[in-house]
Each structure stands twice: as C-alpha cells, then as structure tokens.
Amino acid sequence: MADFLQNCLDGIATGAAYALLALGFTLIFGVLRRLNLSYGPSIMAGVFAGTALYMGFNAGLAEIAIATVIGAVVVGAYIERLCFWAIRKDMAVASMVSSFVIWMQIEEAVTLLFPDRTYAFPGILADAVVEFGPFFLRASSLAMLAIAAIAVLGLLALIYRTHFGLAVRAVSENPEAARVAGVNTGLVTFLAFACASALGGLAGFLIAAGDQQITPLFGLWATFKGLIAMMLGGMGSIPGAVLGGLLLGVVEANALWYLGVETRDLVAYMLLFVVLTFRPGGLMGQAALMARRAAESRV
Amino acid sequence: MLDDHLIGVLSNMGMISFIALSAYLVLVVGEISFGQQAFFAISAYASGIASAMWGWPFLAAVLWGAAIAGLGGLLLAIPTLRIRGLYFAIATLAFAEMVRLALEIFTYQVEVDGELVGPDGSEGFRDIRYIYEADISAGEFLLVILGLLAVTLAIILWIERTRLGAILRMVGEDPALARLQGVNVNLAKIATVAAAGLVAGIGGALYAHLNTYVEPKIFNVMLGVHGLAYGLIGGLGTAFGPLLGVALDIGVLESTRAFSGYRMIVFGGLVAVLLIVRPRGLLDEAAVYRIRRFLLRKHAGD
Numbered sequence: 055m056a057d058f059l060q061n062c063l064d065g066i067a068t069g070a071a072y073a074l075l076a077l078g079f080t081l082i083f084g085v086l087r088r089l090n091l092s093y094g095p096s097i098m099a100g101v102f103a104g105t106a107l108y109m110g111f112n113a114g115l116a117e118i119a120i121a122t123v124i125g126a127v128v129v130g131a132y133i134e135r136l137c138f139w140a141i142r143k144d145m146a147v148a149s150m151v152s153s154f155v156i157w158m159q160i161e162e163a164v165t166l167l168f169p170d171r172t173y174a175f176p177g178i179l180a181d182a183v184v185e186f187g188p189f190f191l192r193a194s195s196l197a198m199l200a201i202a203a204i205a206v207l208g209l210l211a212l213i214y215r216t217h218f219g220l221a222v223r224a225v226s227e228n229p230e231a232a233r234v235a236g237v238n239t240g241l242v243t244f245l246a247f248a249c250a251s252a253l254g255g256l257a258g259f260l261i262a263a264g265d266q267q268i269t270p271l272f273g274l275w276a277t278f279k280g281l282i283a284m285m286l287g288g289m290g291s292i293p294g295a296v297l298g299g300l301l302l303g304v305v306e307a308n309a310l311w312y313l314g315v316e317t318r319d320l321v322a323y324m325l326l327f328v329v330l331t332f333r334p335g336g337l338m339g340q341a342a343l344m345a346r347r348a349a350e351s352r353v
Numbered sequence: 354m355l356d357d358h359l360i361g362v363l364s365n366m367g368m369i370s371f372i373a374l375s376a377y378l379v380l381v382v383g384e385i386s387f388g389q390q391a392f393f394a395i396s397a398y399a400s401g402i403a404s405a406m407w408g409w410p411f412l413a414a415v416l417w418g419a420a421i422a423g424l425g426g427l428l429l430a431i432p433t434l435r436i437r438g439l440y441f442a443i444a445t446l447a448f449a450e451m452v453r454l455a456l457e458i459f460t461y462q463v464e465v466d467g468e469l470v471g472p473d474g475s476e477g478f479r480d481i482r483y484i485y486e487a488d489i490s491a492g493e494f495l496l497v498i499l500g501l502l503a504v505t506l507a508i509i510l511w512i513e514r515t516r517l518g519a520i521l522r523m524v525g526e527d528p529a530l531a532r533l534q535g536v537n538v539n540l541a542k543i544a545t546v547a548a549a550g551l552v553a554g555i556g557g558a559l560y561a562h563l564n565t566y567v568e569p570k571i572f573n574v575m576l577g578v579h580g581l582a583y584g585l586i587g588g589l590g591t592a593f594g595p596l597l598g599v600a601l602d603i604g605v606l607e608s609t610r611a612f613s614g615y616r617m618i619v620f621g622g623l624v625a626v627l628l629i630v631r632p633r634g635l636l637d638e639a640a641v642y643r644i645r646r647f648l649l650r651k652h653a654g655d
Contacts, residue, residue, distance in 0.1 A: 326444075330444045
C-alpha cells in the first residue's frame with residue numbers, strides 16, 4: 055500500500071508535466087479544431103534556444119526561461135502560418151500532415167545545429183527532496199505541480215473571464231458567426247496559438263530543468279505524451295487535459311513499479327485504447343461530443 | 354541490367370507503397386490511420402514464422418502473413434467503430450504501439466537445423482532466410498515485389514471503378530447520406546479496414562523476407578505517418594496517388610542524395626507548400642477527372 059501511494063505521488067509529479075503539455079494541445083485544438091503534431095518539436099526548439107543561451111553565455115535561469123518561451127512561440131508562429139492559416143479550414147488532414155512534415159523539418163534543423171546526442175540544461179532545485187512522513191517528492195516536481203495549477207487557473211481565467219477569452223470561445227464554437235459579429239478570427243487564432251506555444255515553452259523549460267538535459271527526441275516525447283493525455287481527457291477540454299495528464303502519470307508510475315519498464319508504455323497505450331473504445335470522446339469530452347453529434351443529426 | 358543501389362531503392366519503394374496504399378484505403382472511407390505499420394509488423398512476423406520456423410513455401414507464407422494482418426484489421430475495426438475523426442486516428446496509433454510493444458516482449462523460438470530460430474523480444478527476429486536458401490537474387494525478388502504490387506493496385510483500381518468504389522467514397526464523404534441510401538456504413542468501414550490490413554500485410558511479409566531480419570522498433574509510428582503522408586502528397590483522387598507520393602520521397606529525394614543531411618528540411622518545406630496549394634494532393638479528385646476527360650477525348654478523336 056505504501057508503495058502504491060508513493061507511486062501515485064511520483065505519478066502525479068510526472069502527470070503535472072503531461073497535463074501542462076496537454077493543456078497547450080487542447081487550447082490549439084479548441085480554437086482550430088485541427089491537430090498540431092508539431093507542438094512537441096516547437097517546444098523542443100525553444101528548449102534548445104535556452105540551452106544555447108546557457109552554453110554560449112552562461113545565462114541565468116530567468117533569461118533561459120524567457121529564451122525558451124520566446125523560441126517556442128517563434129517556432130509556433132511559423133507552424134501556425136504555414137500549416138494552419140495558409141491551408142483551407144476544412145482540410146483538417148492536410149493541416150495535420152503539413153504539421154508532421156514541419157516536425158521532421160524542425161527536428162532535422164535542430165539536429166544540424168546541435169549535433170550531439172544530449173545537451174546540458176540548468177537544473178532548478180535539482181537535488182532537493184520534500185518529505186511527507188514516509189513519502190517523498192522531488193522539490194522540482196512540487197514546483198512543477200504548483201506551476202501547473204497556476205497555469206490551469208490562469209488559462210481558465212483567460213478563457214472564461216476576459217474579452218479575449220470570449221473571442222476564443224466564439225471562434226471555437228462557430229468561426230463564421232464570430233467573424234460576422236466582428237471578431238478578427240485570424241488574429242484570435244494566432245494569439246491563442248501563441249499562448250499555447252508559450253505554455254508549451256514553460257512546460258518544456260520545467261521538464262528540461264527537472265531532467266537537467268535535453269535531446270532532439272524531446273519533441274517526439276512531448277507530442278506523444280501531450281497527445282495521449284489530451285485524448286484521455288477529451289479534446290478541447292481544459293479539466294480533461296489535467297485529468298488525462300495526471301491519470302497517465304499515475305498509471306505509468308504504477309505500471310513501472312509493478313510490471314517493469316518494458317510494460318509501462320504498453321499499459322499506457324492500452325489505457326488509451328480502452329478509454330476511447332468505451333468513451334469515444336475521452337473521459338471529459340463525451341458530453342460535448344454527444345451534443346455535437348445530436349446537433350449534426352438535427353441538421 | 355539494373356545496379357544494386359537502384360534495385361534496393363525500387364524494392365524499398367515497392368514495399369513502402371503497400372503501407373501507403375493501406376493508409377489510402379482507410380482515408381477513402383473517411384478515417385485517418387496512424388497505425389497501418391501494425392499490420393506491416395504483424396505480417397512480417399507471421400510470415401517469417403511460417404517460412405523460417407514451420408518450413409512453409411514463400412508464397413504461402415506471404416498469403417498467411419497477409420491473412421493474419423487482415424484479421425488484425427478486423428480486430429481493430431470492430432471495437433473502434435464508434436470512434437471517429439481524430440479520436441480514430443489516435444486509437445489506431447495506440448493499437449499500433451500496443452502491437453509494437455507486445456512484439457518487444459514476444460518470444461517464440463524453435464530449433465531449426467541445430468539453431469534457435471524465431472522472434473526474441475526486443476532482440477528481433479533473425480534468419481528469415483528463405484530467399485537465400487531458394488537462391489533468389491535481389492533482381493528476381495524485386496520482380497516479385499512489383500508483381501504483387503501490380504496485382505494489388507489493379508484490384509484496388511478495378512474496385513474504384515465499380516459501384517462498390519462509389520459506395521466507399523460516399524461513406525467517406527458523408528456517412529449520414531450513405532446510410533440514407535441504404536448503405537451499411539459499419540460493414541463498409543470494417544471491410545475496408547480489414548482489407549487495408551491485408552494490403553499492408555503483403556508489404557510486411559515481403560519486407561521480412563528481403564531483409565531476413567526484423568525488429569519491433571522498425572515498425573514505429575514514423576513508418577505509419579509517412580505512409581499516411583504519401584497518400585496526401587500524391588493525391589487522394591486515385592490509388593496512383595500514394596504511389597506517386599512514395600516515388601517523390603524515396604525515389605527522388607532519398608536516393609538521389611542531392612540533399613543528404615538536410616533532406617527533411619527541403620522535403621518538409623516542399624510538402625508544406627504543396628499542401629497549401631493542393632490540400633488533397635497532386636492527383637486530387639479534380640485532377641483525376643481532368644486527366645480522365647483528356648484521355649477519353651483523345652480516344653474519341655482517334
């Protein structure tokens with residue numbers, strides 16, 4: 055039992071990182087209704103911008119964090135213009151494949167600029183451990199949890215309490231109607247994409263600082279973990295992204311402990327497959343999916 | 354005579370074409386699959402087991418592998434019937450990764466001629482030596498690949514011209530309308546996904562026998578996403594589209610080595626621009642219609 059609880063604690067810490075990645079994914083999907091496979095690689099490019107600053111100029115943590123976020127936003131803007139803004143809105147598959155080839159492009163560009171396998175990244179609170187009775191948690195994980203919680207609250211406030219958030223929801227609900235009502239849909243989409251990239255940059259900084267290293271494979275990892283977490287919760291749902299991330303983290307941690315490293319990923323994919331089979335809209339997205347299908351069947 | 358490099362490139366193109374065709378079939382009925390590499394993998398293993406461990410002849414092993422892959426398609430299609438759109442894409446991705454990770458722990462070996470042969474988890478599956486024992490040259494094997502590809506392509510093109518092809522396109526365009534026309538949408542989807550599994554399976558069986566060695570990590574998600582992308586680059590209007598996509602990527606960019614080192618930067622940029630101009634690929638429905646009209650007019654003029 056004690057093992058199980060400690061695993062859950064570890065899982066929640068990893069899950070917080072997954073949740074942050076899933077939040078960015080879900081924000082992009084919510085406003086575009088299309089999937090950005092290049093989300094992870096854009097974060098990876100940002101983290102490498104931070105690494106470059108760290109290695110080249112021995113910059114401080116704050117500058118590195120800012121460089122990471124800016125790098126992710128710049129690459130994100132490139133992806134948004136090329137793969138989403140420039141492609142017809144009803145061609146979702148074309149956008150997705152386009153974001154995939156741009157992923158390959160980003161990965162190759164980064165590998166050319168940074169040819170080694172791994173690069174060092176400055177750690178924050180790297181060795182500190184917080185103890186709760188018999189249980190313990192790395193301080194960096196605790197920081198990640200806190201920042202994830204703040205990010206969720208900030209995002210909810212942005213989407214549900216501001217004028218910009220109202221525009222985002224309007225574009226998400228019905229882009230044509232939003233345009234007629236005077237919303238600059240292109241700008242709102244671009245800004246929401248930039249917000250998601252900034253959030254991704256923050257997540258990437260925290261994850262890289264926790265690991266104290268970075269590889270070009272980080273892009274693949276971030277895309278898939280974020281995607282699985284988002285799909286578990288349901289696409290476009292903010293609470294779903296958090297739930298999906300934490301659930302994925304906890305299940306992975308327990309599978310690792312009880313079944314071993316080979317089986318961990320297998321269990322994660324089984325979880326996803328089973329959830330989608332029985333709830334085809336994800337855990338928190340089922341109601342939205344059903345509502346949309348009901349609306350379609352009325353038309 | 355063709356040189357070895359060219360034979361290698363053409364063989365690769367032929368085998369990858371099966372995955373591209375398989376992803377294309379799923380796209381025709383309106384779904385996206387990130388998971389066709391699973392059927393490639395299933396058949397590579399199943400056919401390898403049949404020929405290297407059970408001593409089956411080559412063609413029987415290929416058919417067996419493809420049949421098992423088709424069965425895998427059926428097993429994937431039934432539970433995912435209610436899943437649509439991007440959720441379907443991710444469900445197929447999860448399925449394919451489950452298959453790959455299961456192969457990482459799958460071990461089944463028997464003694465053949467005093468040596469242990471068979472899949473050995475993440476070590477892979479060595480010694481699928483049929484084409485060496487039967488003394489088949491790379492050139493002859495290329496003919497086998499192209500022959501099977503031609504047969505598969507001919508069958509798909511023929512189906513596309515029939516009423517069944519029109520029904521499948523309708524299911525992809527508008528399932529609700531298809532249902533109103535009395536089409537059994539679920540059956541059409543299940544049958545197509547199973548057939549797509551079979552097609553990918555032929556490629557997988559050929560791959561295992563040409564390379565004599567397979568390991569689970571070859572069948573990762575990149576293989577499947579490339580297969581999907583080829584259809585979209587070449588065009589979704591005809592089964593020639595995926596083949597054109599394969600030819601452009603592997604045939605022109607990878608093998609000319611003109612852009613080695615930064616091939617993906619060039620290729621990625623070109624494809625991104627192509628998808629802006631032609632979001633359904635080079636040979637999209639409109640292009641196919643124009644080409645067909647042009648050919649018919651020429652024919653009528655003779």
